[in-house]
Amino acid sequence: MKRSLDHMGAVRTAKTLLKLNQAEGFDCMSCAWPDPEVGHRHTAEFCENGAKAVAEEATTARATPEFFAAHSIAELDAKSEWWLGQQGRITQPMVKRPGATHYTAIEWDEAFRLIAAELNGLNSPDEATFYTSGRASNEAAFAYQLFVRAFGTNNLPDCSNMCHESTSVALAEAIGIGKASVSIEDVYQAKLIIVAGQNPGTNHPRMLSALEIAKDNGATIVSINPLREAGLTRFKNPQRPSGVVGAGTAIADLHLPIKVNGDIALFQALGALLLEWDALDHDFIERHTTGFDAWKAHLATLDWDQVTEVSGLSRAQITELAELLRDSSATVFCWAMGLTQHRNGVAAIRELCNLAFAQGNIGKPGAGLFPVRGHSNVQGDRTMGIWERPPQHFLDALQNEFGFDPPREHGLDVVDSIRGMRDGKVHVFIGLGGNFVQASPDTDVVSDALRNTRLTVHVSTKLNRSHLVCGDTALILPTKGRTEKDVQAAGEQWISVEDSTCSVHASRGPLKPASPHLRSEVEIVTGIAQATLGDRHGIAWQAMRDDYSVIRQHISRVVPGCASYEVNVRRPGGFVMPHPPRDSRTFPTSSGLAEFAVNPIDTIVAPPGHLLLQTLRSHDQYNTTIYGLSDRYRGVEGGRKVIFLHADDIAAHGFTDGQLIDIETWWPGDDVVRAVEDFRVVAYDTPRGSAAAYYPETSPLIPLDSTADGSNTPTSKSVVIKLLPAGHSPNRRKPGDPQDAVGSDDGHKRWPDVDPYLS
Numbered sequence: 001m002k003r004s005l006d007h008m009g010a011v012r013t014a015k016t017l018l019k020l021n022q023a024e025g026f027d028c029m030s031c032a033w034p035d036p037e038v039g040h041r042h043t044a045e046f047c048e049n050g051a052k053a054v055a056e057e058a059t060t061a062r063a064t065p066e067f068f069a070a071h072s073i074a075e076l077d078a079k080s081e082w083w084l085g086q087q088g089r090i091t092q093p094m095v096k097r098p099g100a101t102h103y104t105a106i107e108w109d110e111a112f113r114l115i116a117a118e119l120n121g122l123n124s125p126d127e128a129t130f131y132t133s134g135r136a137s138n139e140a141a142f143a144y145q146l147f148v149r150a151f152g153t154n155n156l157p158d159c160s161n162m163c164h165e166s167t168s169v170a171l172a173e174a175i176g177i178g179k180a181s182v183s184i185e186d187v188y189q190a191k192l193i194i195v196a197g198q199n200p201g202t203n204h205p206r207m208l209s210a211l212e213i214a215k216d217n218g219a220t221i222v223s224i225n226p227l228r229e230a231g232l233t234r235f236k237n238p239q240r241p242s243g244v245v246g247a248g249t250a251i252a253d254l255h256l257p258i259k260v261n262g263d264i265a266l267f268q269a270l271g272a273l274l275l276e277w278d279a280l281d282h283d284f285i286e287r288h289t290t291g292f293d294a295w296k297a298h299l300a301t302l303d304w305d306q307v308t309e310v311s312g313l314s315r316a317q318i319t320e321l322a323e324l325l326r327d328s329s330a331t332v333f334c335w336a337m338g339l340t341q342h343r344n345g346v347a348a349i350r351e352l353c354n355l356a357f358a359q360g361n362i363g364k365p366g367a368g369l370f371p372v373r374g375h376s377n378v379q380g381d382r383t384m385g386i387w388e389r390p391p392q393h394f395l396d397a398l399q400n401e402f403g404f405d406p407p408r409e410h411g412l413d414v415v416d417s418i419r420g421m422r423d424g425k426v427h428v429f430i431g432l433g434g435n436f437v438q439a440s441p442d443t444d445v446v447s448d449a450l451r452n453t454r455l456t457v458h459v460s461t462k463l464n465r466s467h468l469v470c471g472d473t474a475l476i477l478p479t480k481g482r483t484e485k486d487v488q489a490a491g492e493q494w495i496s497v498e499d500s501t502c503s504v505h506a507s508r509g510p511l512k513p514a515s516p517h518l519r520s521e522v523e524i525v526t527g528i529a530q531a532t533l534g535d536r537h538g539i540a541w542q543a544m545r546d547d548y549s550v551i552r553q554h555i556s557r558v559v560p561g562c563a564s565y566e567v568n569v570r571r572p573g574g575f576v577m578p579h580p581p582r583d584s585r586t587f588p589t590s591s592g593l594a595e596f597a598v599n600p601i602d603t604i605v606a607p608p609g610h611l612l613l614q615t616l617r618s619h620d621q622y623n624t625t626i627y628g629l630s631d632r633y634r635g636v637e638g639g640r641k642v643i644f645l646h647a648d649d650i651a652a653h654g655f656t657d658g659q660l661i662d663i664e665t666w667w668p669g670d671d672v673v674r675a676v677e678d679f680r681v682v683a684y685d686t687p688r689g690s691a692a693a694y695y696p697e698t699s700p701l702i703p704l705d706s707t708a709d710g711s712n713t714p715t716s717k718s719v720v721i722k723l724l725p726a727g728h729s730p731n732r733r734k735p736g737d738p739q740d741a742v743g744s745d746d747g748h749k750r751w752p753d754v755d756p757y758l759s
């Protein structure tokens with residue numbers, strides 16, 4: 001409430017928060033956690049971090065043309081990401097012309113003409129890349145992918161490429177559809193819930209309420225995580241009077257402090273024990289799966305010494321979880337970035353699927369696979385066709401509906417788009433939301449790549465680093481957000497989104513837009529499309545812009561599972577997309593069966609003297625948006641450049657708790673030294689050899705080429721690092737380089753003189 005009142009004042013706070021996640025209100029733009037059924041929602045159906053996300057968007061601060069006149073781009077680039085965000089909502093389209101030092105205002109139509117001229121001047125449509133962050137609505141996303149394909153490319157990288165792509169790949173192979181097989185009701189009914197590589201207390205706080213309900217119903221909850229995340233160990237439900245006082249509920253009954261990247265070994269060991277005890281669903285295996293015998297044979301060779309070494313867990317700890325699995329009649333497996341962002345992320349998720357198949361934990365009440373998505377509409381955007389590797393049937397449907405022949409070859413994902421720009425093959429970058437420079441790995445490389453382009457365009461609500469890393473020409477196109485009313489020619493519009501459990505529903509913003517010049521994402525996308533394509537292919541962009549139900553009619557004919565979209569999505573609470581494994585144990589894989597997989601335990605082993613670093617979120621950020629400098633649940637206040645280490649690792653390096661150090665990456669065959677400097681050592685309860693630090697401050701350490709097998713996801717959760725006392729990194733910047741306050745993000749800046757953290 002304090003944050004909301006500070007940023008929005010009392011009236012806007014009441015207007016927004018009471019509409020948040022209500023059937024007639026708007027969808028929270030924070031995470032993709034599902035809403036309870038209509039009729040079972042609280043008056044305050046939101047969490048602390050959802051309220052922060054709303055305050056961040058509905059803030060009364062404004063970044064006007066006068067603001068941009070007063071600050072050069074170089075000056076803004078010396079500021080922290082936090083400071084940039086605090087300048088408020090961007091009020092008008094802004095342009096940086098070639099050679100200019102400042103952004104200046106530009107009319108919408110001129111901006112669109114400028115984009116059209118650059119796009120139409122390319123030798124090939126593949127010389128442009130079109131990024132999407134996961135906040136865009138289904139309507140905006142559908143129009144955007146339609147424009148990009150009508151323009152002639154499948155270069156549609158998105159934040160998913162850096163997020164749950166390993167999940168999408170693994171699940172598509174294993175069950176034939178890349179989405180969660182559960183409803184929120186399944187969570188309530190589960191007997192056992194495993195939360196692996198996820199920190200719901202911070203990133204999906206309303207999940208804790210669901211876990212609490214499950215617990216009240218008798219479920220056992222297990223966390224598998226190198227860190228003992230506070231939200232799982234003591235949860236005070238703010239929705240209950242008893243939740244605000246007292247010690248809170250211990251959500252997790254069992255915590256397995258796994259080493260970073262130890263999960264495949266653990267899952268295989270669990271499988272081996274289930275096999276040994278014959279704790280299997282033979283009927284399910286027989287009727288619905290393939291590959292069981294190979295999996296069984298593979299696990300017969302399991303080396304327990306390797307398992308305990310790699311996972312950092314004892315046989316007794318693993319057996320305790322295996323017994324819980326054995327005794328559970330319905331298990332839900334939840335996961336997030338702790339599994340996906342590793343070189344072997346796809347294999348880890350396939351191994352988790354093996355466990356689910358062995359006991360038939362899919363397609364029955366209280367059981368299933370639950371990848372908990374990040375961005376509020378990242379799943380919907382993919383459903384709408386934001387994908388660089390679209391399935392042929394989707395392209396066929398697009399062709400039928402619009403009469404043009406969409407490009408058939410795969411496009412560039414995030415990592416390949418960066419390579420394309422770096423190598424001078426991609427000349428235009430357009431971002432529908434997001435903060436590409438800070439979200440991508442290898443910050444210095446991606447910065448140079450963007451600067452190497454002719455045009456960068458960002459459709460954004462607020463100022464961020466990516467606006468300051470410009471192509472020859474750069475545009476910022478300010479958009480309305482979820483909190484805001486959207487009136488078009490046909491009257492007030494609403495949009496639709498899909499959550500982690502395939503539930504699709506409507507969202508309407510209650511507030512007057514931050515500036516009269518703002519346009520909606522649909523308006524901007526169709527505006528660019530119309531300027532670029534004109535009458536090409538005869539697509540009626542204007543009609544879509546005037547009335548979003550025109551887009552929804554197209555969606556109903558193109559997107560599988562969306563028949564009668566307009567009617568279904570208008571229902572209170574919306575509708576649930578079909579999911580054959582969940583609905584009928586039908587598996588649309590190539591074999592028509594759920595597929596067991598055999599994976600080696602090829603965990604990344606850090607060379608002697610090195611550690612494995614995972615880069616994660618604090619309690620006070622939304623991805624690259626830094627709300628503040630407090631990671632309350634981990635006891636860190638006032639700064640973000642910290643590294644969490646086991647006390648023995650600190651001692652082994654000859655460091656002390658609180659000391660400043662530099663961090664370097666080790667990457668085979670690479671002569672570049674990647675380093676970030678002046679990170680404060682924090683002794684923490686994590687296995688030896690495993691380190692943790694915040695993203696995006698540590699993103700410069702992640703080599704662009706370090707990606708997951710099969711999904712090309714940057715390995716944000718397993719970076720081999722070396723630690724040095726501060727000042728010893730050869731990469732260190734010279735004195736006189738920009739020095740900045742806390743919250744700095746390029747790793748080259750110093751702490752202030754005040755004590756940067758109090759634990």
Ligand SMILES: Nc1nc2c(c(=O)[nH]1)N[C@H]1C(S)=C(S)[C@@H](COP(=O)(O)OP(=O)(O)OC[C@H]3O[C@@H](n4cnc5c(=O)[nH]c(N)nc54)[C@H](O)[C@@H]3O)O[C@H]1N2
Pocket residue numbers: 030031032049163196197198199200202203204224225226227229258259260261262263336337338339373374375614615616617618619621622623624717
């Ligand atoms: N408030 C807030 N909410 C958010 C976001 C935000 O930034 N702020 N971001 C949104 C987005 S886009 C996403 S994708 C989600 C992210 O949600 P999470 O995946 O929960 O986010 P991370 O902070 O990356 O945390 C990863 C967790 O995995 C653990 N972990 C790391 N490595 C390993 C490993 O090798 N094995 C295991 N078992 N665990 C490991 C870490 O200790 C940490 O608890 O949250 C979404 N919601």
Ligand SMILES: Nc1nc2c(c(=O)[nH]1)N[C@H]1C(S)=C(S)[C@@H](COP(=O)(O)OP(=O)(O)OC[C@H]3O[C@@H](n4cnc5c(=O)[nH]c(N)nc54)[C@H](O)[C@@H]3O)O[C@H]1N2
Pocket residue numbers: 132133134135136159160162163164337341374375432433434435436438439440441459460461462463464479480481482521615616617622623624625695696698699702716
């Ligand atoms: N090292 C490291 N890197 C990571 C990760 C990690 O764990 N570690 N996580 C990865 C993950 S999971 C993800 S999803 C990506 C996130 O990558 P992105 O989605 O690219 O990043 P965000 O920080 O969510 O984007 C924030 C920006 O979006 C804009 N914005 C906000 N609301 C709206 C809106 O309604 N419309 C539009 N058009 N713009 C809006 C604002 O200008 C804001 O600055 O980062 C990835 N990068």
Ligand SMILES: [Mo]
Pocket residue numbers: 159162163164373374375
């Ligand atoms: Mo994400």
